[in-house]
Amino acid sequence: MTYLIPSQEQAHAGLRAIKVVLTSAGPLDGSRRDAIAAVQRHLLHTDLDIDALAPIAPEELARAVEDPALREQLINGLCAMTLCGERVDERELLEVERFAAALGARPHAVRQLHHLYERRLLLLRIDISRSSLLGKNVRRMLDEGGLYGLARNVASFAGILENEPVAARYRSLEAYREGTLGKALFTFYRENGFSFPGEKRGVPEGVLTHDLSHILAGYGTDLRGEAMTIAFQAGYRRENPFGILVFLLVQLQQGVQLTVLAPSQQGMLATPGLADELVRSFVRGTKMSIDLMDDWDFWSDMAVDLDELRRRYGVVPWEAAA
Incomplete structure (x- = not known):
């Protein structure tokens, strides 16, 4: 599945869902703010004030996004944005699951989020390696x-x-x-x-x-x-382009060693400007x-x-x- 470009209305609805997930456990941290700004700038071509966005219910999101492929991409995106923080919170997982159920989309990334939260790291390594x-x-x-x-x-x-x-x-x-x-x-x-x-x-x-x-x-x-x-x-x-993004975020943002070919690191998105460069690199690949x-x-x-x-x-x- 290649990256699909949502309409402005769909992008708006998706950003509202991102806000619901990422604020369910507390205020947005700097890494996630930087990631949202980069996604808006380079992928969605929007400039919305994330703090001013109203919450969205899963059923409303399902009405706004009807295409099955775009629904799966959106749930993958929710998972990726969740991984941009310092850790994964149970409340964030529950919100992701609610949106996934309403959209009828449950890609590999949802299961991988659960493995990470529950620290089932062997299963996480096998799952990500198999799909990325x-x-x-x-x-x-x-x-x-x-x-x-x-x-x-x-x-x-x-x-x-x-x-x-x-x-x-x-x-x-x-x-x-x-x-x-x-x-x-x-x-x-x-x-x-x-x-x-x-x-x-x-x-x-x-x-x-x-x-x-x-x-x-x-x-x-x-x-x-x-x-x-x-x-x-x-x-x-x-x-499955998002499988590679999950690999990247788990290895270098969450600090879980997935491969002996490269070292892991925690908190790479704290590096100034890196979130923007990563999204630009993704766009360059598309x-x-x-x-x-x-x-x-x-x-x-x-x-x-x-x-x-x-x-x-x-x-x-x-x-x-x-």
């Missing part, structure tokens, strides 16, 4: 190499063995012409001190799309750049003409100039996503 970044990539590794191929990827990442043919293929990118995707990937790995897929401690090939997204979008590898890259990926995702995580054959593009790929796939300049 890792699940798709593990399925791809299984499709391409079977259990043996998946085991070799895991063994390389764990530093147990080196898969020399795979590693050699990536090292060969050094010979590619400057300005191409392949050369950029080689430089990206060497400058950041990363090991190539196949090398000991190298990332599994199934998650390489994330690093290529860094390169196409031009984002760095610090915490801010990592968060913006994941938001960018959520934007171009055609299947403008793309391809879902890079959906069977993109990146090896066929390794010899293509980066500027050409950005034009081909609709990677707009940062300024154009404002």
Whole structure:
């Protein structure tokens, strides 16, 4: 499901629902205010005073939003906004459930909110991994190499063995012409001190799309750049984009370690301006003409100039996503 643009009336109703959920346990905190402002500015194109908005009953919201896909997106949005706070409160969960029941929409994110609140972290990790970044990539590794191929990827990442043919293929990118995707990937790995897929401690090939997204979008590898890259990926995702946003918020806002590939952090949205940059990165991803995580054959593009790929796939300049 790609991001759907609501009408101004639907956006108004949705913001009223967001206010109901987020104020059910107390006043809005700064992180959530920043997130609401960024969503209004870049996604909804509204400028409503959140404090002046009247509450909305679930039944009224259901009358305002009738499209099933938009209803599911709205409930996903309520879950994402809830995760933008410092913690998830039981009263917020109850309000989300009330709206979900009235709209007849209960996406994965609702269940994941419950797992987080109840601290069922193993179930949370399995659920999010299955429905976001890792699940798709593990399925791809299984499709391409079977259990043996998946085991070799895991063994390389764990530093147990080196898969020399795979590693050699990536090292060969050094010979590619400057300005191409392949050369950029080689430089990206060497400058950041990363090991190539196949090398000991190298990332599994199934998650390489994330690093290529860094390169196409031009984002760095610090915490801010990592968060913006994941938001960018959520934007171009055609299947469950909110699953990736939940991954991002649970890992870096709620502080729950979901993957060994990146460190967790609590309260990333306290960083000034980051909420705005994340929403802009998401919007930038929505403008793309391809879902890079959906069977993109990146090896066929390794010899293509980066500027050409950005034009081909609709990677707009940062300024154009404002």
